[in-house]
Amino acid sequence: MKELEISNKRWIRRINHPALFLTYDDGPNPAVTSRLLDILRAVRGAATFFVTGESLDQIEAPSILRRMLAEGHTIGNHGQLHLKNAYPDFEVSQRRIEAACGVHTRIFRAPHGLKTHVADYLRRDRSVLGLHWTRHFEDWLPVDLAKVAKQISEVVEPGSIVLLHDGSPSSEQYRDRSQVLAITEMIATECQCRSIPLAGLASVYPALHRIRSESERVREDKRANRGSSVANSIATTISVFKQWCGSH
Numbered sequence: 510m511k512e513l514e515i516s517n518k519r520w521i522r523r524i525n526h527p528a529l530f531l532t533y534d535d536g537p538n539p540a541v542t543s544r545l546l547d548i549l550r551a552v553r554g555a556a557t558f559f560v561t562g563e564s565l566d567q568i569e570a571p572s573i574l575r576r577m578l579a580e581g582h583t584i585g586n587h588g589q590l591h592l593k594n595a596y597p598d599f600e601v602s603q604r605r606i607e608a609a610c611g612v613h614t615r616i617f618r619a620p621h622g623l624k625t626h627v628a629d630y631l632r633r634d635r636s637v638l639g640l641h642w643t644r645h646f647e648d649w650l651p652v653d654l655a656k657v658a659k660q661i662s663e664v665v666e667p668g669s670i671v672l673l674h675d676g677s678p679s680s681e682q683y684r685d686r687s688q689v690l691a692i693t694e695m696i697a698t699e700c701q702c703r704s705i706p707l708a709g710l711a712s713v714y715p716a717l718h719r720i721r722s723e724s725e726r727v728r729e730d731k732r733a734n735r736g737s738s739v740a741n742s743i744a745t746t747i748s749v750f751k752q753w754c755g756s757h
């Protein structure tokens with residue numbers, strides 16, 4: 510398959526910045542996320558939570574998202590459904606996040622980090638920014654914490670985006686995230702020792718993470734609809750042309 514070309518300005522893997530960026534995917538997870546927020550509050554650190562639209566079905570989700578915002582964290586969009594083989598409906602989860610806590614986020618991460626999902630969303634909406642990661646600990650599998658402890662000093666460096674998971678409501682095996690709490694404490698301690706701040710992505714991209722007024726919302730949604738109808742009409746024209754070519 511031809512390699513997709515995505516500008517590294519629209520799909521970020523590292524940031525030229527003095528802070529470390531902790532990111533947590535697939536939540537919120539009521540059993541874990543609040544404990545994580547407690548750890549981050551104790552060290553005065555901020556992080557980014559890439560939440561899925563489906564996880565917002567949980568009754569506790571809106572209050573967890575509001576707490577995240579109140580404590581200076583960033584909320585990113587991880588798609589409505591955590592799918593590999595279909596478009597994750599980023600627009601749906603974006604609207605659901607805004608309905609739950611008021612923030613309009615244009616910072617997203619593709620489920621499974623899939624480049625095709627990144628390209629699909631960037632084609633539909635040129636105002637969004639995809640965030641990949643610099644480092645991870647394979648925390649979707651059981652983690653050897655002794656091994657992680659040896660890696661921490663190397664992983665902690667300014668500008669790194671660290672991928673972790675605070676949950677997945679749709680899969681039982683991801684519910685025990687106690688190892689993620691331990692890894693977070695290790696990273697936070699190392700950052701404190703080396704005076705490296707923990708920051709959320711909204712501190713770097715404030716224009717992409719905003720509470721919108723009603724008039725801004727109406728104006729921007731109208732503009733986005735115009736943009737998507739132009740994109741749809743181009744896609745239709747190309748598909749008609751391909752059919753025409755195929756029939757000759």
Ligand SMILES: [Zn+2]
Nearest residue numbers: 534535620621
């Ligand atoms: Zn995920």
